[in-house]
Amino acid sequence: MRRLAFILPVVLFLMVAAALGLGLRRDPSILPSMLIDRSIPTFDLPGVVPGDTLGLASSDFTGKPVLLNVFASWCVACVIEHPMLLRLQAQGVTIHGLDWKDEPAAGAEWLAQRGNPYTLIGSDPRGRTGIDFGVTGAPETFVIDGSGRVRYRHVGPITPEVWAETLQPMLARLETET
Amino acid sequence: MIAEIGQLALILAFMLGLVQSVAPLLGAHRGDSVLMSLGRSSALLQTVFVALAFAALATAYVTMDFSVELVAKHSHTTQPLPYRFSASWGSHEGSMLLWVLILALHGGAIAFFGRSLRETLQARVLAVQGMLSAAFIGFSLFTSNPFSRLSPVPLDGTELNPLLQDPGLVMHPPLLYLGYVGFSVAFSFAVAALIEGRVDAAWARWVRPWVLSAWISLTIGIALGSWWAYYELGWGGWWFWDPVENASLMPWLVGTALLHSAMVLEKRGALISWTILLAILTFSLSMIGTFLVRSGVLTSVHAFAVDPERGFYILVFILIATGAALALYAWRAPAMRSGALFSPISREAGITLNNLFLLAATATVFLGTFYPVFIDVLNGEKISVGPPYYAITFIPLFVPLLVLVGFGPMLTWKRDTARAVLRRLRWPIAVTAVVAGAGLLVFGLAKVGAALAIALGVWLIAAAFMLLARRWGLGRKGAETGRLIRTTPLAFWAVAVAHAGLGVGTIGVAAMSAWTDSEVATMVPGQTIEFAGHRITMDALGPATGPNYQAEQARFRVEERGQPFLMVSEKRFYPSSQTQTTEAGIRREVMGNLYISVGESATPGAATVRLWWHPLVEWIWGGAMIMAFGGVLSLSDRRLRLAMPTRKPVPVEAAG
Numbered sequence: 001m002r003r004l005a006f007i008l009p010v011v012l013f014l015m016v017a018a019a020l021g022l023g024l025r026r027d028p029s030i031l032p033s034m035l036i037d038r039s040i041p042t043f044d045l046p047g048v049v050p051g052d053t054l055g056l057a058s059s060d061f062t063g064k065p066v067l068l069n070v071f072a073s074w075c076v077a078c079v080i081e082h083p084m085l086l087r088l089q090a091q092g093v094t095i096h097g098l099d100w101k102d103e104p105a106a107g108a109e110w111l112a113q114r115g116n117p118y119t120l121i122g123s124d125p126r127g128r129t130g131i132d133f134g135v136t137g138a139p140e141t142f143v144i145d146g147s148g149r150v151r152y153r154h155v156g157p158i159t160p161e162v163w164a165e166t167l168q169p170m171l172a173r174l175e176t177e178t
Numbered sequence: 179m180i181a182e183i184g185q186l187a188l189i190l191a192f193m194l195g196l197v198q199s200v201a202p203l204l205g206a207h208r209g210d211s212v213l214m215s216l217g218r219s220s221a222l223l224q225t226v227f228v229a230l231a232f233a234a235l236a237t238a239y240v241t242m243d244f245s246v247e248l249v250a251k252h253s254h255t256t257q258p259l260p261y262r263f264s265a266s267w268g269s270h271e272g273s274m275l276l277w278v279l280i281l282a283l284h285g286g287a288i289a290f291f292g293r294s295l296r297e298t299l300q301a302r303v304l305a306v307q308g309m310l311s312a313a314f315i316g317f318s319l320f321t322s323n324p325f326s327r328l329s330p331v332p333l334d335g336t337e338l339n340p341l342l343q344d345p346g347l348v349m350h351p352p353l354l355y356l357g358y359v360g361f362s363v364a365f366s367f368a369v370a371a372l373i374e375g376r377v378d379a380a381w382a383r384w385v386r387p388w389v390l391s392a393w394i395s396l397t398i399g400i401a402l403g404s405w406w407a408y409y410e411l412g413w414g415g416w417w418f419w420d421p422v423e424n425a426s427l428m429p430w431l432v433g434t435a436l437l438h439s440a441m442v443l444e445k446r447g448a449l450i451s452w453t454i455l456l457a458i459l460t461f462s463l464s465m466i467g468t469f470l471v472r473s474g475v476l477t478s479v480h481a482f483a484v485d486p487e488r489g490f491y492i493l494v495f496i497l498i499a500t501g502a503a504l505a506l507y508a509w510r511a512p513a514m515r516s517g518a519l520f521s522p523i524s525r526e527a528g529i530t531l532n533n534l535f536l537l538a539a540t541a542t543v544f545l546g547t548f549y550p551v552f553i554d555v556l557n558g559e560k561i562s563v564g565p566p567y568y569a570i571t572f573i574p575l576f577v578p579l580l581v582l583v584g585f586g587p588m589l590t591w592k593r594d595t596a597r598a599v600l601r602r603l604r605w606p607i608a609v610t611a612v613v614a615g616a617g618l619l620v621f622g623l624a625k626v627g628a629a630l631a632i633a634l635g636v637w638l639i640a641a642a643f644m645l646l647a648r649r650w651g652l653g654r655k656g657a658e659t660g661r662l663i664r665t666t667p668l669a670f671w672a673v674a675v676a677h678a679g680l681g682v683g684t685i686g687v688a689a690m691s692a693w694t695d696s697e698v699a700t701m702v703p704g705q706t707i708e709f710a711g712h713r714i715t716m717d718a719l720g721p722a723t724g725p726n727y728q729a730e731q732a733r734f735r736v737e738e739r740g741q742p743f744l745m746v747s748e749k750r751f752y753p754s755s756q757t758q759t760t761e762a763g764i765r766r767e768v769m770g771n772l773y774i775s776v777g778e779s780a781t782p783g784a785a786t787v788r789l790w791w792h793p794l795v796e797w798i799w800g801g802a803m804i805m806a807f808g809g810v811l812s813l814s815d816r817r818l819r820l821a822m823p824t825r826k827p828v829p830v831e832a833a834g
Contacts, residue, residue, distance in 0.1 A: 006512050009455060010504035013462075016548070017497050020469070023551035074565065076418050080341075083758040101564075112698045113777035113788040114760075 039148055040068075041132035045122030048104040049111065056096055056122025061148040065174035066094040067167070068142040069118070069158075070130065072102040073110035075138040081157035085117035088163070093171070097121040100130045100138055143167065145174045181246050184234025185325040188275075191227035191282065192315040194220040198285070198308025202301035214301040218289040221304050224311060225286030232279045235324050236266045244335050247328040248272060254337035254754050256726035264348040265338040270488075271324035273351055277468070278314050280352075280359040284388075285311055288363065295384060302370035303363075310362055313495050321488050337726065340752040340759050346406035353399030354426060358464035360392025361433060365461035368454045369503050372510045377454065382444035385457070387813060389440055393433045394809035400426050401802035408795070409762055416690070416798055419565050424547045425467030428540050432460045435536040438529045446591060448518040448526055451511040452533070458507060462500040463540075469493060470547075523596055525589040532586060535579040542571040580634050580684060584641030587673050602648065606640035621692075628692030631684060638681025642674040668815040676808025683801025689770075689794035696791070701732075702784045710791035712772060713737040717744075719776075719785055727752045732776045732785055734763065747774045747787075771795050 044057040061068075069085060071078045085095060097118035099107035104123040111118075124130055133142065136155065143152040152170055154162060202217025204210070235248070239262050244250040252265045252272070267276040285307040292300045318324065337343075367385045371377045403426070408416045417423065436456040442449045469492040520526035546563045588602050600607070613636045617629030649666055651657025695710050706715040715735045722731040729748040736745055747763035762775040773790035 003508075003512055006451070007508040009459075010501065010508050013500055013504050017493065017501070019548070019552050019555050020493055021497075022555040074415075074418075076420055086758075109696065109698045109788060112786045113775055115777055 036150055036153070038150060040142075040144060040150055041129070043122070043129045043132065045098075045124055045129060046104070048099045048107040048121050048123040049116070050108060052121065054120055056098065056120045058148065060096065060120055061144050063146055064094065065143065065145045065151075065171050066096055066119075067171075068096050068098060068133075068144055070098045070100045070133075070135050070138050070140040070142075071107075072100050072138045073106040074102065077157050078139045079114075081139045082114050082117070084158050084160065084163065086115050088158075089117040094119050098129065098133075098135075099123045099125075100135060101125065101127040141167070143170055143174070145177065180234050180237050180243065181325040181327065184231040184238075185323070187227040187230040187234065188315060188319060188325070191224045191231065191278075192312060192319055194224040194227065195308050195312030195315055198224065199305050199312055200308075201305075202308070203305035206298040206301040206305070209298075211297070214297055217301050217304040217308070221282075221285040221289035221307065224308075225282045228279050228282035228315070232266075232275055235272060235275055236263060239263060239266045242335070244333070245327055245329075245331040247326045248324050250328055250332050250335040252338045253335045254726065255334050256754070257337050257343070258725050260345075260348060261338060261343045264342075267351050268338045268342050269324075271318070271322040273355075274314070274318045274322055275324050276352060277355050277359060278311070278318055280355050281307075281311055281314060281362060284359060284363055288366075292384075296380075299367075299370055299374060299381070302373050303366045306366035306369045307362065310366070310499070313499070317488075317491055317495070321491050334754075337752065337754045340727065340750065341410060344406060344410055346402050346410070350399055350402045350406060353395045353402060355399075357392050357394075357396025357399050357426075357433075358429060358461075358467065360388060360395060361429060361457075361461040361464050363388040363392070364436065364457040365499075365503070368457035369506065371454060372503075372506045375510055375513060377443070377450050377514055379444050379447055382440050382453070386437070386440045386444060389433065389437050389457075389460075390809055390813050393430070393437055394806045394813065396426065396430050396433060397802055397806040397809065400430060401799045401806075405799050409764055410759065416795065419546070419568050421470055421547050422467070424543050425463075425470045428543055428547075429460050429463040429467065431536050431540040431543070432456060432463055435533040436460050439533055442526050442529050446518045446520070446526055448520060449530065450514050451507075452530075454511060454514075455507060456533070458500065458503045462496065462503075463544075465492070465496050465499065469496060518592075520591070521593045523589070523594045523599070525586065525591045525594070528582065528586040528589045532579060532582055535575055535582070539572055539575045539579070542568070542575060546571070577634065580638060580680065583677055583680060584637050587645050587677065588641070603641060603644060605647075606637060606644045609640045610634075610637040625692050628688050631688030631692075635681040635683075635685035635688060638684060639678045642678035642681065645674045645677075646671075668811045672808045672812030672815065674808075675811055676805045679801045679804030679806075679808055681801070682797050682804055686794045686797030686799075686801055690792060690798065693793045694791065697789045699787050699789070700781065700784050701787045702781075707789075709789045710772070711738065714774070714789065716785075716787070719783070722748065724750065726754065729761075730776065730785075732763075732774075732787070734774060736765065736772065738772075745772070745774055747776045749776055766796055768796065769794065 040058050040061060042058045044059075045055050047053065047055040067088075071081075089095060095118055097120070099121060101124070103125060107121075107123065111121075122129065127135070133150075134153075139157055141154045141158055142150050143154075145151050151174065152166070154167065158167065198217055198220040201213045201220070205213025205215075205217065235246075237243075238246045238249050239253055240259065242249065242253060242255060242262065244253075248269055248271050249265075252269050253262050257265070265272070267273045285304065288300065288303055288307060292303070295303075341347075364385050367381065367388075371381055400423075403423070404416050407418065436453065439449045439453045439456055443453045469489060518526075546567050549563050584603065584606065585599060588599055610633050614630060614633035617632055618626060621629050646666070647653070649670060650659050650662045652659060697707075697709050699707055701707070701716045703716050703719050706713060708714075713736070715737075717733040717735050719730075719732045722729045727750040729750045731746060731748045734745040734747070736743055743765065745763040745765055748761040750759045750761055752759070760775050762773055764774075765772040770791055770793040773792055775788045775790075777786040777788060
């Protein structure tokens with residue numbers, strides 16, 4: 001019995017190591033979405049910025065392909081990603097924002113301080129719409145085509161590489177589809 | 179040429195590491211002095227060669243030799259000299275070389291200062307240290323060579339991430355690594371002791387300074403990292419439960435436990451196998467931290483260029499090192515008997531309880547950090563763990579720990595009674611009760627948590643002061659207080675100071691989470707607003723230029739109770755890496771910080787200004803620094819000094 005207590009650490013450790021080893025074979029930033037090629041879930045969210053009466057609703061995703069970016073004021077990686085979004089906005093990319101699991105006031109202040117790259121913003125303080133989208137963390141970005149279908153999901157910050165290699169070509173292709 | 183010298187030096191160091199891992203082990207087994215001394219000399223030589231390699235890389239950085247790939251990636255002609263130098267460890271490859279350098283320095287120190295150690299023990303410690311060295315240098319050489327050349331040579335480099343071009347971050351990695359790697363000594367000592375099948379007070383006396391110095395570095399390193407995040411990430415948070423922050427917190431928590439249990443082992447000869455287990459775990463968690471940052475199993479702000487191959491190498495290495503150490507532990511530790519017994523209420527029992535709380539807290543952090551990986555492996559689901567998880571798991575474990583910290587040093591070794599301890603602590607208990615009562619009256623039920631947390635901080639400080647007061651005989655008739663103050667050993671001061679530092683930090687955290695205030699306003703030059711007892715006037719708003727960035731700068735004139743001062747807040751743009759950073763204006767004061775950051779505004783000529791009032795926030799880092807200072811005091815106590823011969827028994831002394 002006493003001996004067992006001394007063996008326990010090595011057994012526990014081997015289990016952890018096995019899990020890490022398996023985890024290594026997965027890239028946490030590649031996440032298939034259940035929603036790929038399906039219509040986005042139905043939602044109608046209020047805005048975050050005071051005076052924004054538009055908010056964001058599923059009916060806003062018609063016409064041309066756009067990005068839907070999930071962010072939050074508490075999210076550290078969003079700070080890293082943010083300048084990139086501002087640059088994309090300057091290039092004329094339409095990005096809608098989902099302020100996820102966040103107090104609207106905090107989200108609004110965060111945007112006021114850093115600049116707002118979003119055309120429309122929906123506030124999702126309880127993460128309800130996030131669940132429908134299958135959001136696992138912020139930042140996360142969905143490519144949504146002109147007919148309101150999810151075409152791609154990117155987890156983690158949009159880096160210049162991700163933009164140039166994946167998102168930009170995809171948006172360009174979707175533009176020609178519609 | 180310089181890069182090739184560095185490369186060659188690193189290869190030689192690798193081979194010396196191989197010699198060092200075999201020769202002294204064999205020598206200790208056979209009782210062969212010559213082989214054992216080979217271990218010492220290769221450890222010393224290895225230090226020289228690794229230092230040479232590091233110097234070569236630093237030279238390449240400082241002289242802007244863009245033919246070295248690494249330099250081209252993280253340096254730029256406009257980058258100021260201090261940041262060109264610190265860029266040496268700003269990349270994965272460079273930071274690995276720094277890690278190896280610190281490891282080699284520790285190995286060299288054991289060889290140099292460890293002459294009074296039992297020769298076989300020193301040989302075995304050096305052998306284990308040599309294996310670690312060889313593995314990490316090998317990692318550096320084979321998977322992330324810092325000296326690869328680039329052809330054709332670019333005219334200029336791409337600069338170091340501007341977020342990292344900051345004085346706080348120049349020192350953060352070296353201190354963190356001093357901490358992580360410092361724990362390798364404890365690990366090597368633990369493994370050597372398991373091989374020898376023998377642990378005694380002399381062993382603990384040897385290990386403790388190393389653990390202590392690693393702990394001090396790690397404490398300061400974590401505090402610096404948090405301080406940097408506070409002013410650089412631009413919205414005044416100080417801890418984010420990011421996986422990489424957690425990776426540094428875990429060795430700190432277990433290291434703290436190790437520090438205390440090694441004390442029990444040294445003074446009382448108890449908790450032998452427990453201490454060895456903690457020594458193994460502490461360094462293993464340090465290595466897992468390295469694995470985390472570099473493998474890409476988890477997404478994090480800190481992530482270096484991730485590469486599964488590197489992650490695989492480190493994982494295999496952790497598997498061998500920790501796996502072997504723990505297997506050795508399972509095999510040998512049951513035979514090591516703890517001699518000393520102690521009653522359920524005693525200093526030993528208090529420290530054991532503290533250890534259990536620290537370990538449980540570590541386990542919650544570990545689970546929170548790796549849960550996403552585990553769930554992914556089990557059923558392919560992706561989830562994320564955020565701050566709310568830690569609020570409900572970590573904090574309930576840490577609060578009782580803090581309550582216990584006040585009691586611990588007041589307990590006598592071996593046997594004590596609850597009544598006697600409560601009597602000794604009656605004044606701190608009274609003070610805490612008064613503070614808690616007053617807090618509830620003033621702040622009301624809405625802030626009951628904060629009031630109690632502040633009382634908890636006061637409790638720690640009062641209990642620490644009581645420790646000194648009893649030692650000095652304050653309030654005791656006929657006590658020669660003057661003489662007693664002079665003769666108070668540094669180690670005794672250390673306990674009081676470190677625990678009081680914990681109290682200071684607790685108060686800072688409490689105030690910061692309860693009374694942070696903020697406001698957003700759009701301001702034009704000349705406009706004045708009132709905020710948290712300050713009159714803030716925007717003086718000017720306009721462009722400014724730095725050595726390698728352009729900035730939008732806002733200048734403010736602030737009046738606080740009639741005292742005027744100036745504040746500057748900037749938003750910087752680094753053209754060569756197309757990155758933006760915020761440099762918030764911060765007025766640091768004891769009672770709190772005024773924090774101003776500027777954002778963009780829709781109206782030209784105006785700026786969106788974000789104002790924060792952060793009450794007592796400096797106390798958080800101040801507390802950490804006081805704790806580290808307590809560590810330094812303990813380290814300078816002559817009984818712990820490295821070069822001291824270790825044969826003399828140390829008199830056991832009870833507090834009070």
